[in-house]
Amino acid sequence: MKVRVGLTGNDLKSLVHDSLHVSSKDMVWVTTSGEKGVSDKQSELCPGQVLSVSVRGPQLLVTGLPQLGIAVCSRVRVAAKTGVTSICLQSLRRPVAGGVVAPCYHGELELSAVGSKVQAVAICDLEDYVRGVLGSEIPGSYKLEAIKAQAVSARTYGLYPRISHEAQGFTVCDSYLCCQYFAGITSNITLNHKQAIEETKGEILTYQGKPALALFSSCAGGHTESYENCFSDPLSGQFPPEPIAYLKGVAEGKLSSAFPQEAGLRELWRLRAPQTVDAWSPHFRWQVTLTADVLEGHMHHAVETMRQAAEFASFIVAPPSNSFGHINSFEITNRGVSGVAVAMKINTSKGQWLIRKELVIRSVFKNPEVKLERLKSARIFFDYKKDKLGLLSCVAIYGLGWGHGVGLQQTGAEGLARQGKSYKEILSHYFQGAVVQVL
Ligand SMILES: [Zn+2]
Numbered sequence: 001m002k003v004r005v006g007l008t009g010n011d012l013k014s015l016v017h018d019s020l021h022v023s024s025k026d027m028v029w030v031t032t033s034g035e036k037g038v039s040d041k042q043s044e045l046c047p048g049q050v051l052s053v054s055v056r057g058p059q060l061l062v063t064g065l066p067q068l069g070i071a072v073c074s075r076v077r078v079a080a081k082t083g084v085t086s087i088c089l090q091s092l093r094r095p096v097a098g099g100v101v102a103p104c105y106h107g108e109l110e111l112s113a114v115g116s117k118v119q120a121v122a123i124c125d126l127e128d129y130v131r132g133v134l135g136s137e138i139p140g141s142y143k144l145e146a147i148k149a150q151a152v153s154a155r156t157y158g159l160y161p162r163i164s165h166e167a168q169g170f171t172v173c174d175s176y177l178c179c180q181y182f183a184g185i186t187s188n189i190t191l192n193h194k195q196a197i198e199e200t201k202g203e204i205l206t207y208q209g210k211p212a213l214a215l216f217s218s219c220a221g222g223h224t225e226s227y228e229n230c231f232s233d234p235l236s237g238q239f240p241p242e243p244i245a246y247l248k249g250v251a252e253g254k255l256s257s258a259f260p261q262e263a264g265l266r267e268l269w270r271l272r273a274p275q276t277v278d279a280w281s282p283h284f285r286w287q288v289t290l291t292a293d294v295l296e297g298h299m300h301h302a303v304e305t306m307r308q309a310a311e312f313a314s315f316i317v318a319p320p321s322n323s324f325g326h327i328n329s330f331e332i333t334n335r336g337v338s339g340v341a342v343a344m345k346i347n348t349s350k351g352q353w354l355i356r357k358e359l360v361i362r363s364v365f366k367n368p369e370v371k372l373e374r375l376k377s378a379r380i381f382f383d384y385k386k387d388k389l390g391l392l393s394c395v396a397i398y399g400l401g402w403g404h405g406v407g408l409q410q411t412g413a414e415g416l417a418r419q420g421k422s423y424k425e426i427l428s429h430y431f432q433g434a435v436v437q438v439l
Pocket of ligand 1: 174179
């Protein structure tokens with residue numbers, strides 16, 4: 001089975017490009033089609049040659065192959081001449097340990113004109129796709145059964161992502177900001193990864209005979225969360241969306257009766273040895289301390305920027321003054337079953353700002369001065385320090401876990417695998433009522 005993966009730009013957001021430069025270590029076929037009055041043309045791209053593709057009007061402009069000259073066409077396909085090869089996009093950059101590299105892909109590359117830009121789609125074998133996801137998603141040092149649970153989730157999500165890209169001509173995109181991160185050919189793949197992919201080959205997660213929405217995140221910090229408390233409806237944007245039966249938050253061990261209220265989160269955060277399967281993770285608990293100056297220097301800007309963005313605007317409600325005064329405190333007014341903040345008020349001297357949804361709440365704390373992109377999770381509580389005049393001088397933010405916490409959590413899966421649980425048992429813990437099926 002093949003997967004069509006839309007390739008994003010260096011920002012991991014844009015799904016189209018101004019131009020792209022393609023190369024390969026092996027001889028590959030380049031097929032141009034849709035050239036006016038000309039049938040499909042096939043040329044060879046040799047090692048060392050670079051194919052450049054940009055847009056002229058509604059068509060692609062293809063240069064770099066002496067035998068092809070300058071071609072104006074609607075689609076370019078690059079594919080192995082024989083066997084397996086790697087096709088690299090020289091103009092793209094992807095982060096790796098210690099730097100950045102141009103990504104390379106097995107299979108085929110399809111380039112087409114969309115508006116005045118170039119769209120790139122990698123067409124690869126499903127199991128190659130899972131390899132390109134797993135290397136970045138889960139350490140090879142984890143137990144085999146945990147990696148197998150992740151492999152089934154990644155395979156399912158790759159075929160059935162939350163946001164459909166079918167109208168754009170591909171199944172899934174390669175960005176964790178939208179779907180799940182797909183690195184292409186990666187050196188991060190260990191023997192454990194390979195074995196996990198091989199032993200779950202073709203397996204996906206289903207619920208009542210239909211593919212499940214196989215969400216996952218890094219560390220839930222003691223309790224996973226229910227879908228409707230973190231995500232909007234992908235079609236209507238409605239929040240909260242209809243709940244999903246198998247995406248219900250589950251406890252990861254023994255928790256206090258005060259959980260998921262703030263007192264329960266405080267207790268869990270302070271315990272030296274919490275009795276949960278994910279407490280071994282360094283991401284289980286964290287703390288960020290910000291002075292009022294640093295906080296106020298950036299939060300109004302982060303909130304304002306998000307108000308201008310279509311995907312966030314409806315989750316931010318301004319006070320009647322429509323301005324952001326001095327910050328007095330933060331107040332979580334609604335929490336999910338894991339204690340995740342679903343609604344938060346920012347009490348300022350110019351009125352109360354209401355912020356809804358966990359990713360939006362995490363993101364309003366974006367602060368370049370302390371290199372903070374967003375909080376690691378929204379399972380948070382606060383302590384304040386005030387000056388002699390009673391004004392805020394410092395806030396300590398305490399948090400549990402990393403990520404949204406819906407569906408499978410990787411550190412919990414590892415904890416369960418260490419207890420001897422199989423990947424099917426792990427998956428049925430995080431996706432209750434869902435089962436593993438072969439495609
Ligand atoms: Zn996507």
